[in-house]
Amino acid sequence: MLPPVYGESKPFEREALSEEDEHLTLDLRLRVEDGIIADMRSLHLISFVIIIIISLLAKASKSDDGFCSAPSITESDEKTKPIYWKVTNPTLSPSHLQDLPGYTRSVYKRDHALITPESHVYSPLPDWTNTLGAYLITPAMGSHFVMFFAKMKEMSSSGLPPKDIERLVFVVEGAVTLTNTSSSSTKLTVDSYAYLPPNFYHSLDCVESATLVVFERRYEHLGSHTTELIVGSTDKQPLLETPGEVFELRKLLPVSLAYDFNIHIMDFQPGEFLNVKEVHYNQHGLLLLEGQGIYRLGDNWYPVQAGDVIWMAPFVPQWYGALGKNRSRYLLYKDVNRNPL
Numbered sequence: 406m407l408p409p410v411y412g413e414s415k416p417f418e419r420e421a422l423s424e425e426d427e428h429l430t431l432d433l434r435l436r437v438e439d440g441i442i443a444d445m446r447s448l449h450l451i452s453f454v455i456i457i458i459i460s461l462l463a464k465a466s467k468s469d470d471g472f473c474s475a476p477s478i479t480e481s482d483e484k485t486k487p488i489y490w491k492v493t494n495p496t497l498s499p500s501h502l503q504d505l506p507g508y509t510r511s512v513y514k515r516d517h518a519l520i521t522p523e524s525h526v527y528s529p530l531p532d533w534t535n536t537l538g539a540y541l542i543t544p545a546m547g548s549h550f551v552m553f554f555a556k557m558k559e560m561s562s563s564g565l566p567p568k569d570i571e572r573l574v575f576v577v578e579g580a581v582t583l584t585n586t587s588s589s590s591t592k593l594t595v596d597s598y599a600y601l602p603p604n605f606y607h608s609l610d611c612v613e614s615a616t617l618v619v620f621e622r623r624y625e626h627l628g629s630h631t632t633e634l635i636v637g638s639t640d641k642q643p644l645l646e647t648p649g650e651v652f653e654l655r656k657l658l659p660v661s662l663a664y665d666f667n668i669h670i671m672d673f674q675p676g677e678f679l680n681v682k683e684v685h686y687n688q689h690g691l692l693l694l695e696g697q698g699i700y701r702l703g704d705n706w707y708p709v710q711a712g713d714v715i716w717m718a719p720f721v722p723q724w725y726g727a728l729g730k731n732r733s734r735y736l737l738y739k740d741v742n743r744n745p746l
């Protein structure tokens with residue numbers, strides 16, 4: 406009789422066996438033991454095969470053509486990459502979220518937006534040849550400027566901005582050649598930029614490939630001031646005083662009254678943060694070039710990383726804290742030098 410399920414069973418009592426039965430039992434036990442030894446041998450063989458498969462998989466996942474869906478980047482890999490490479494090779498999202506249908510970190514609210522790489526949508530840029538563009542900030546959000554990525558392919562060239570529109574281009578990947586009627590051509594490589602005054606004829610040409618971040622806005626005249634062509638690179642700009650703050654600041658354009666906006670390059674070491682919990686009339690368009698941290702916008706706290714873009718409307722409370730092991734660097738559009746009335 407079978408013991409009742411989950412019930413108490415009586416302890417097994419062995420009955421006395423005849424000699425013939427004892428032989429039979431011994432024979433049976435030997436066969437069972439043989440079977441067990443054979444089973445153990447095959448178990449050993451199976452575990453051996455499994456260990457080999459696991460170590461092969463581990464090796465494969467370390468190489469670029471491995472099995473991992475999210476390629477792992479080791480620290481030494483990061484050190485060999487060119488600067489800003491993360492902007493065009495972002496981690497779309499934590500690996501366990503990468504394939505989650507409909508998942509994005511992007512957010513669009515009345516006074517701010519976070520636009521993360523998995524939601525960038527590219528289409529041909531009007532007037533540019535062989536170039537795809539993703540408009541990230543436009544007046545439809547309430548801004549007075551546009552910010553877009555231009556992905557220039559082989560043998561591509563830029564179009565001109567509309568009448569009275571000024572433009573700033575910053576190279577995040579590849580190289581372009583800037584040509585205009587008055588001066589000779591200038592090569593712009595990663596970390597270089599050019600400011601093109603309104604109604605200034607120019608062309609940006611790309612032989613291989615390049616990614617630019619571009620800002621454009623209608624120039625706001627002030628008296629007889631005029632702006633001029635500026636070409637430079639971040640590393641050539643001096644560090645500026647930032648009283649009461651710890652971050653390092655460079656500005657890409659002159660601070661003189663002629664310019665109605667500037668582009669700030671701000672560097673934070675891990676653990677550093679904005680001291681001022683800023684609320685101001687100026688607008689911002691931000692591209693995180695390196696690093697990661699937490700951006701506070703209004704009452705929202707967003708984890709952010711290189712490649713993320715942020716729109717900040719006037720007066721949105723804003724704060725950044727840098728985290729992780731590497732420097733955070735962001736590029737920030739800010740309208741300046743004009744009366745808000």
Ligand SMILES: NC(=O)N[C@H](N)C(=O)O
Pocket residue numbers: 669671679683689723724737739
């Ligand atoms: N959000 C920011 O980083 N803002 C700048 N510190 C600025 O307004 O200059």
Ligand SMILES: [Mn+2]
Pocket residue numbers: 683685689723
């Ligand atoms: Mn600010």
